[in-house]
Amino acid sequence: MRPLTVIEARVLGTLMEKARTVPDSYPLSLNALAAGCNQKTSREPLMTVSETEAQEALESLRQLSLVFQSSGSRVARWEHNFQRGVGVPEQSAVLLGLLMLRGPQTAGELRINSERWYRFADISSVEAFLDELSERSEDKGGPLVVKLPRAPGAREQRWAHLLCGPVDMALAQAQAAREPGGAALEQRVAALENEVAQLRSAVASLCRELGMSPPGHTE
Known part of the structure; x- marks a missing residue:
């Protein structure tokens, strides 16, 4: 397989993400795909991909058997074929x-x-x-x-x-x-915040099961 362009990689990654995180909205229309490529969160680097650029990337990825167009919809919708295509x-x-x-x-x-x-x-x-x-x-x-x-x-x-x-x-x-004062630090902080939130949820659940008040709770 030839190397992908950065836009092809962003298009492919976005399809892979949405298939797992928002299955009810998947496969994606061209408009939804472009919006996903241009998200301001969970993207590095941030990009501005036009629908024309996304369409061109989809056509190139289809030739590599990495995406395909779904049938049975009035609006063209796209799915990835990454696992099978890359093996x-x-x-x-x-x-x-x-x-x-x-x-x-x-x-x-x-x-x-x-x-x-x-x-x-x-x-x-x-x-x-x-x-x-x-x-x-x-x-x-x-x-x-x-x-x-x-x-x-x-x-x-x-x-x-x-x-x-x-x-x-x-x-x-x-x-x-x-990066230590920028993106890398932000990623680490986000990761720690995510972990703390999960721990708080687990502690609160355990306290409910034991009939106890969560730490820091005041009547």
Whole structure:
């Protein structure tokens, strides 16, 4: 498979996301797809994809057997065919979809960001699928992800997808050096807030079962 363009990757990732997070609205019309590509949340980098550009990307992806048009609707609607087209299991497809939409991430960030797509048991299972994707044999098309150089001050290394071709390691390292006070920090804060919310929900549920007042609750 040839390398994807950045717009093709965004279109494909958006279809993969919406299939799992809003199944009632899936398959997507061209208008809904363009809106999904241009979301201001859960996207890195932010993009402005026109419907014309999205349509051109869909036609190119259809030639690669990665998307297809649904039948039986007055408005053209589109579905992805990523897992079969690329030949990867669901868990690997989830990780690749998130990397296409959100950019490079650590295994921990991928596990948290995948909650609405697929629930991984732990970080080790995420790392196992990433390792498998990075060691993919040439007869299957070669590696699909790569581990990036460690960012200054970071404890974990991030992963990037290779669906758009090789990663410019020098550029990735330069971006990582600028991120601790920006996007990377925001991602970590969002991940921690998500985890705290889940813990609060679990504690509240446990307190209800035990007939106790949640911590901090006042009559």
